[in-house]
Amino acid sequence: MAESTETAVEEKKAALSDTVAVDTDGFGVSAISDEVVLEVKNLQTHFTTRWGTVKAVDGVSYNVRRGETLGIVGESGSGKSVTALSLMRLVPSPPGHIVGGEVILNGRNLLDLSEGEMTAVRGGEISIILQDPMQALNPVFNIQNQVGEAIKIHQGLKGQALWEKVVDSLRKVRIPAPEIRAKDYPHQLSGGMRQRVVGAIGISSAPSVIIADEPTTSLDVTIQAAYLRLLRQIQQEEGVAIVFITHDFGIVAKMCDRVAVMYAGRIVELADVRTIFNEPMHEYTKALIGSVPKLEEKTGRLPQIEGQPPLLYNLPPGDSFAPRSQLEFTPEEAERRPPLVEIKTDHWVQLSRSSVAEYDKYAHLMPAE
Amino acid sequence: MTTTVEKSTTGRGTVPSAPGINPGADAIISIRNLRKWYRVGGGFLGFGKKIYLKAVDDVSFDIERGKTFGLVGESGCGKTTTLKLLLGLEVPTAGTIYYEGEDVTTMSKAGRTEFRRSVQAVFQDPWSSLNPRMRVRAIVGEPLEIATTMTKKEISGRVSDLLNEVGLNPYQANLYPHEFSGGQRQRIGIARALALNPKVIALDEPVSALDVSIRAQIMNLLVDLQEQHGLAYLLVAHNLATVRYMCHDMAVMYLGVVQESGETEAIFNNPMHIYTNALISAALPSHPDIQREEFLLPGEVVSPIDPPPGDVFMTRTPLEVDPNHRWANERPPLVEKEPGHWVVETPWSMAADAGLRVELKNLEGV
Numbered sequence: 001m002a003e004s005t006e007t008a009v010e011e012k013k014a015a016l017s018d019t020v021a022v023d024t025d026g027f028g029v030s031a032i033s034d035e036v037v038l039e040v041k042n043l044q045t046h047f048t049t050r051w052g053t054v055k056a057v058d059g060v061s062y063n064v065r066r067g068e069t070l071g072i073v074g075e076s077g078s079g080k081s082v083t084a085l086s087l088m089r090l091v092p093s094p095p096g097h098i099v100g101g102e103v104i105l106n107g108r109n110l111l112d113l114s115e116g117e118m119t120a121v122r123g124g125e126i127s128i129i130l131q132d133p134m135q136a137l138n139p140v141f142n143i144q145n146q147v148g149e150a151i152k153i154h155q156g157l158k159g160q161a162l163w164e165k166v167v168d169s170l171r172k173v174r175i176p177a178p179e180i181r182a183k184d185y186p187h188q189l190s191g192g193m194r195q196r197v198v199g200a201i202g203i204s205s206a207p208s209v210i211i212a213d214e215p216t217t218s219l220d221v222t223i224q225a226a227y228l229r230l231l232r233q234i235q236q237e238e239g240v241a242i243v244f245i246t247h248d249f250g251i252v253a254k255m256c257d258r259v260a261v262m263y264a265g266r267i268v269e270l271a272d273v274r275t276i277f278n279e280p281m282h283e284y285t286k287a288l289i290g291s292v293p294k295l296e297e298k299t300g301r302l303p304q305i306e307g308q309p310p311l312l313y314n315l316p317p318g319d320s321f322a323p324r325s326q327l328e329f330t331p332e333e334a335e336r337r338p339p340l341v342e343i344k345t346d347h348w349v350q351l352s353r354s355s356v357a358e359y360d361k362y363a364h365l366m367p368a369e
Numbered sequence: 370m371t372t373t374v375e376k377s378t379t380g381r382g383t384v385p386s387a388p389g390i391n392p393g394a395d396a397i398i399s400i401r402n403l404r405k406w407y408r409v410g411g412g413f414l415g416f417g418k419k420i421y422l423k424a425v426d427d428v429s430f431d432i433e434r435g436k437t438f439g440l441v442g443e444s445g446c447g448k449t450t451t452l453k454l455l456l457g458l459e460v461p462t463a464g465t466i467y468y469e470g471e472d473v474t475t476m477s478k479a480g481r482t483e484f485r486r487s488v489q490a491v492f493q494d495p496w497s498s499l500n501p502r503m504r505v506r507a508i509v510g511e512p513l514e515i516a517t518t519m520t521k522k523e524i525s526g527r528v529s530d531l532l533n534e535v536g537l538n539p540y541q542a543n544l545y546p547h548e549f550s551g552g553q554r555q556r557i558g559i560a561r562a563l564a565l566n567p568k569v570i571a572l573d574e575p576v577s578a579l580d581v582s583i584r585a586q587i588m589n590l591l592v593d594l595q596e597q598h599g600l601a602y603l604l605v606a607h608n609l610a611t612v613r614y615m616c617h618d619m620a621v622m623y624l625g626v627v628q629e630s631g632e633t634e635a636i637f638n639n640p641m642h643i644y645t646n647a648l649i650s651a652a653l654p655s656h657p658d659i660q661r662e663e664f665l666l667p668g669e670v671v672s673p674i675d676p677p678p679g680d681v682f683m684t685r686t687p688l689e690v691d692p693n694h695r696w697a698n699e700r701p702p703l704v705e706k707e708p709g710h711w712v713v714e715t716p717w718s719m720a721a722d723a724g725l726r727v728e729l730k731n732l733e734g735v
Contacts, residue, residue: 075582248581250610252657295655298613302614
């Protein structure tokens with residue numbers, strides 16, 4: 001009896017699969033190649049303010065491979081968004097300056113390019129999807145114009161060829177009836193559709209890297225789920241690398257292959273997503289993951305991180321997480337700037353007695369001062 | 370500082386029961402058949418069909434003493450309008466709000482004053498909800514100045530106590546809001562809400578604008594204050610994990626109508642409505658190895674302007690809708706499917722009928 005109802009339900013489900021997208025394992029396995037498309041080396045972006053120099057990005061290094069999603073997680077003021085803007089060379093200057101480091105995209109250092117050369121790269125080889133689609137789109141131009149602009153600049157298409165490419169880009173982001181929607185203005189679209197249009201602009205020139213800066217923060221949960229799925233599908237189709245900037249560990253769990261956790265302008269931990277969730281080393285990573293309530297079960301009292309995120313113009317000289325750490329350490333031990341150390345293969349931690357409980361186990365890996 | 374009048378809690382005889390209400394509940398706030406319709410057009414000199422935006426349409430629930438009631442749904446579902454109706458920031462088109470069993474619209478003047486003091490609010494954005502030109506002392510002390518006969522000195526002492534209670538330093542009373550971080554500002558907002566010893570606090574997305582590391586601090590503070598003062602909360606949130614952590618009871622709203630309601634754990638353990646399951650399946654996992662079956666409803670949220678006369682969900686269901694069915698033409702009621710768990714049941718609304726049940730599994734050993 002029970003079996004027959006089960007088969008009936010299965011049949012119904014199969015019949016429904018046309019109307020409802022049923023995805024049993026979330027996402028397919030992503031095809032990551034070993035080819036590094038983007039390499040960031042010791043990037044430093046500073047802002048000159050009246051309170052002093054703010055080291056928004058203070059020596060950040062990572063690489064991203066083709067087809068991979070790297071999550072950059074942090075709170076406001078951690079430097080995650082400035083990192084993204086620095087890659088695009090879009091940091092407002094003044095007050096911001098990229099004072100050091102390298103951003104190597106497909107073998108070229110973007111920081112050495114002229115502004116003209118950079119314009120060709122921006123939106124071409126590397127593109128960005130911003131948080132608020134209403135601000136990213138111009139309200140007085142229709143969708144065709146805005147998607148077409150990027151294609152015209154980067155691919156030099158005109159007329160019918162341009163129109164076809166616009167429709168094709170809109171189709172790629174699953175906008176229904178793209179020929180009709182292309183004539184619409186941004187205000188005629190829903191929030192989810194607008195964000196898809198921004199995505200269409202982002203992928204229209206087949207970039208190697210897409211930077212997604214909290215693209216779903218302003219969307220409802222069901223629209224967010226659809227959008228994240230779409231990004232992953234596009235990634236599989238195009239083999240593009242995604243740098244996903246977020247504050248939400250749920251998005252990290254769902255989307256990312258590797259994760260860099262940022263705190264006060266530096267990466268404190270960088271590893272494969274499962275390593276980050278299963279064996280976080282840095283106290284900050286541990287606390288962040290632990291302090292999020294779970295949907296899957298009713299949890300007891302949440303562990304909380306004491307204190308506030310630090311003020312960037314007034315950072316402690318050494319380990320910037322030390323003032324919030326619950327570990328035992330002497331003030332001298334927190335004074336040295338902790339180096340990012342590879343404690344296991346592909347697991348990097350900013351190592352210090354003040355922020356890593358298992359410091360003694362890895363102390364021999366510390367470089368000499 | 371005794372502004373509250375002790376009242377018997379047996380005044381419930383006047384509150385009518387309604388679908389979705391647990392009759393044994395010790396309700397401090399009862400909301401019955403609440404409606405908020407905004408007229409958006411149509412009709413002329415009393416002729417023609419008037420068109421309404423039905424933000425809240427026939428919503429009933431109880432907030433129990435000392436417990437948290439959660440309202441969830443997507444933007445435009447009417448959850449924030451419901452909260453504003455409770456606070457008196459909007460006037461209901463129809464329906465009644467009962468406080469301690471008494472209809473607030475027909476209360477005596479003294480009763481109304483007490484109701485207003487007893488129901489306070491904490492808002493989402495601590496950057497825009499505090500007056501930047503007032504010192505913390507004035508912000509937190511303002512309700513005391515207006516609603517009590519306390520002297521300046523007494524108010525000052527009370528403000529210090531309140532700041533202590535929410536984890537701020539009393540010496541910070543002389544600072545301005547811009548001198549605080551987001552989490553601290555939200556603490557100021559909470560201190561202000563607590564000033565008049567309320568019994569109910571409406572929380573409108575109280576943590577969603579805060580940094581991740583601060584959210585747990587504020588949620589724990591709210592839970593502690595609830596235990597110490599026996600506060601009842603109405604929590605409006607879109608994050609299901611927050612709702613599961615904070616709420617004892619909850620209601621899922623879609624287009625101004627409650628689709629499923631009951632005890633929070635009953636709903637998460639056995640979500641029955643297709644919409645509830647869709648929301649849960651879209652929520653983000655807490656670990657990369659948790660792979661939830663994910664399904665997306667056809668279409669997008671439709672406009673609440675001039676919604677269908679029958680089940681509002683029928684335009685989103687993946688199942689076939691019989692246009693001649695009773696519930697396609699008449700609003701279906703909430704039905705109690707298991708004790709304390711209510712759902713709008715139509716031939717096209719039940720997840721079990723569609724084979725779309727989401728199981729919330731946690732990882733073993735994690």
